[in-house]
Amino acid sequence: MASPKRPIRIAGCSGAATDRRDAMRALAANCPNDPIDVIIGDWMSEANMTSRAASKTDNVGEAYEPTFLEALEPALPHIAKHGIKIAVNAGASDTELLHSVVTKMVASKGLKLKVAWISGDEVLPAVREAQKANASTFENIRTGEVLNSWKFEPIYAQAYLGGLGIASAFLRGADIVVCGRVSDASPVIGAAYWWHNWQRSNLDELANAFVAGHLIECSNYVCGGNFTGFKALETKGWENIGYPIAEISSSGGVVITKNKNSGGEVSVQTCSSQLLYEIQGPWYFNSDVTAILDELWFEQLSTDRVALRGVKSDLPPPTTKIGITAKGGYQAEMHWFLCGLDIDAKARMMETQIRLLLRPHAHRFTKLAFTKNGSAPDDPTNQNAATVDFRVFAQAPKEEDLMPQRFLRPCIDPIMQGYPGATPHLDWRQALPKPVYEYYVTLLPQADVQHKVHLASGETFAIPPPPQTKTYPAQQPCQAVTRGPADGGKWGRTVTGPLGWIVHARSGDKGSNCNVGFWVRHREEWDWLRTLLSVEKVQELLADEYAGKKIDRFELPNLHAVHFLLHDHLDRGVSCSSTYDFLGKNVAEFLRARHVQLPVRFLDRGRL
Template sequence: MPSRNKRPIRIAGCSGAVTDRRAAMAQLAENHPNDPIDAIIGDWMSEFNMTTRAAMKSTNGGDAYEPTFIEAIAPALENIAKHRIKVAVNAGASDTKLLHQVVTGMVEKKSLDLKVAYISGDEVLPAIEKAQRSGQSKFENICTGELLDDWKFEPLSAQAYLGGLGIAAAFAKGADIVVCGRVSDASPVIGAAYWWHGWQRHQLNELANAFVAGHLIECSNYVTGGNFTGFKTLQTKGWVDIGYPIAEISNNGQVFITKSKNTGGEVSVHTCTSQLLYEIQGPWYYNSDVTAILDEMWFRQMGPDRVALHGVKGALPPSTTKVGLTAKGGYQAEVHFFPCGLDIPEKARMLEAQVRHLLKPHIHRFSRLEFTLNGSAAENPSNQNAATVDLRIFAQAPEENDLLPEKFLRPIIDPIMQSYPGATFHLDLRSGFPKPIFEYYVTLLPQADVEHRVHLWDGNSFVIPPPPESKTWSAQQPSQAMTTNARSDFGPTTRGPLGWIVHARSGDKGSNANVGFWVRTREEWDWLRSILSVETIKRLLTDEYKGKKIDRFELPNMFAVHFLLHDHLDRGVSCTSSYDYLGKNVAEYLRSKHVDLPNKFLNRGKL
């Protein structure tokens, strides 16, 4: 089919999380005359709200879509209609049909000429249960290797990650706004580009480039300077109001990344590299519509705040799609003390002994009990806060009754008068009361078992069939424990933090943590790939190494080395005991570790 449009489509990313700034959609739509866009996409889904919203729906605990989306779209609707901007978002969470009704009502109340469609099919618990009963699949957890039959929790919900062709079909039928549940984060961009250019499913290279573009802009400010290890350079470019990204995608799949005009932050090779490395888990990058092969990809700076994407190759999509299952996981509570000054480890040992003694009648009911010191006191501190650390007492239990105040909170604060010098707990004790947690299980389901359906504003609906061709990919991504032809001739060195010359970025994918490292020049990359082996990462992790498998692969055109730390994050965001519940500080921890740094690289300046 020939392209409907000769010019590239310009797609703006307005949200990367439920906590993103709600004014972005309205600003992008209002600025259309000065900075035209054809579509706005937004990501409101995460593994955290997949669990919490599913639980709300199963218990009739309130509206199970994402209400912050309503805050974002309400002030934007008039300009969306005026400028004929398409919108595709995944804010439906666990009740996309209800969100569709709400948005339709808002449009009608304002008497706007906007057609609203929605996508269903992501809720697949019946398909999972049917296949499990028949023995069709054992539903192995792709993070931990556990089998679903052995999972000790009862699923409340299962959501499949849908592709973007339902969105494309809705636009083709005349939809202006398409609300979705658990489509993949990049699917709204794939759908918008597929519709705009009239692509076909066999155009894998075009789809793969749109897929990568989607992941570059779906986290909003992450590609324009947010969460970027070069953040210190952004102060002069404006870091109080970092702008939102725009992807320009041509008919042949060529992608350029830029940002909204006259806003802070930057779009550079480094900010794009940061966002890309955070999303991937290997050189094979999967979506329901296409697999992107990334081993030869790279970015090129084309001008201020304008970066071109190169080297992405398209391959057949997998025959399966990722599914996230939600279950009630029990309850958790925590209390914080603040030891200060000298002898902090000994102070913590004293309090722990006292607390464990008082918890003895109840401790057997806990599924987890942890005492952790977080932070360190400065030597010869200049103020009291610098000498203070956080002692966290954290517990989880199967039943709410197991963590009632008389069984957890009171035994922890009761020894205050007999404890270490300066013993003080946080007076906000709300965290010491039990709150529900939810377990999350990641597995695969054949795409043929998913009914991907488009629902139009007039009540009509139709199914998007699974890909006509697909591939069964190996569960093990290509991995290389250490580089070939490692070099050691980099001259004199200075001992110091890796992050003086190395950028990094990390994040969560279920209980897995992915972390990528990159540098400025090819010579620096020769050094980086020579020192960063799997064994080096284990050594740098030190006490944080969990004994699990680590995958490694190189991206030579991006001067990057990527690692996947399997099952590193204690079950994922919805029930983790870690402070770093999104895995974003794995990279920052590793950048702080000391290695031998070549002086000639340091002479170029520290990051």
């Protein structure tokens, strides 16, 4: 094993199944000029967790994530040449089969790389045993319902595993470790744990590695992808934004940088953006450790080098998150185009006509929604800009409920009696029924998870649950308004304008929940921001989007940030959402576009 005196350098090469596939090869090939010890990648999401679960259950197609192989194959010679370790969560619902495919791929190239795999994330039998013994109600941590009252039949369940299985595999000589549903940050935890020979009691070190994993698991995000300061990146190579590298010392010190000669930037602002992505509150849970975020901050050391500071640690919880998949029925949608004047009246007319024709069939639907998407400007200068999408969306339990004669035909048949300019979208593929999957998020005791490492030799090692844990309240710390609000008069003259002229923001999904974090660049702006953004103010800004659900709020003063968790805001989650913004990423952009009173003195510093 390498010396613990040198920080480990871990590169993140993928944040999604659809990420660019050349990053792993490029990072490995450039190792002599830009050394890398471990490459990690995240190929999993709630979307492909459910779809791959259905593939496994129905024995149709691959149940692992095949795009991982597209990234791995061209990288293998460089991985072998430079002794780089690989840890990825691309196994989805068939990690054992992915292990077999990777092993054969390595052998076909005449390489001596050892491939290990992690099991234990498949937990539906444990859930059923606990239900049978009345050991748990399996309360949904998003909605509060209990599993026995869920109207869907579970077909698959996956637990989010920690990183110590990966560490154990590396310790025993594995070069490539393929996992199913480990948490997104677990490959970084596992790599640092192995490299520095940490113990479970090294909570501070583990917490820092955990947050480092959160920062780099989404690949380009921490280097300027999905960043509200993106306009400043145009001169910094935004056509080819780089991939992140976390340098983690034996004491848990973390520096975030990126691969050499790549576009984008690593700054306090890009790190703040990624830190605020998808967190649920100041307590950040993993199977190996709990990271406490409320005093966290970043320090810009030099160009594209940012240090992580202020992370606190605590014991991991006795439970781990699990996601339960069920077949949720079918959905279909059809689109009309509304152009120019009287958009609202045109939409009302078409909706009324379609509803009448759907009346004989609509009782079969579990959801029927009509939405206008976009708006037409006054005095438009081109026709496309003056066009609004009108969407008809339906879900039903059975495929036959949404066959063309029961959905598509009633949606298009009003064309001759329609609004002026009535034009349907001619691509009707979305109007045919497609399966959707429900996703139920709950908790399972870590003691009920059979976390195991399977080595290339055939040996198997069990990873026991943490010996010490801590039970946390279900409710994260919440502060509806700031303490000691600043005097509004101190800001001087104000003008009305979009919040996003001054304020950065970032949002994302966790099941049906949506989180959104706001932050500013300067201390004086922070006093204004924390005073402005109360729970009540966010409800006001959400306007028509606010459905009366609970909102949690907490502050990160060292980041100049205010974070909100919008409970049950995203319909039922990405795999069965009826909304366009199924990942919740545009909630932040919508709120930044809302108008508030902005201090002119802040605008004088320049708009974002």
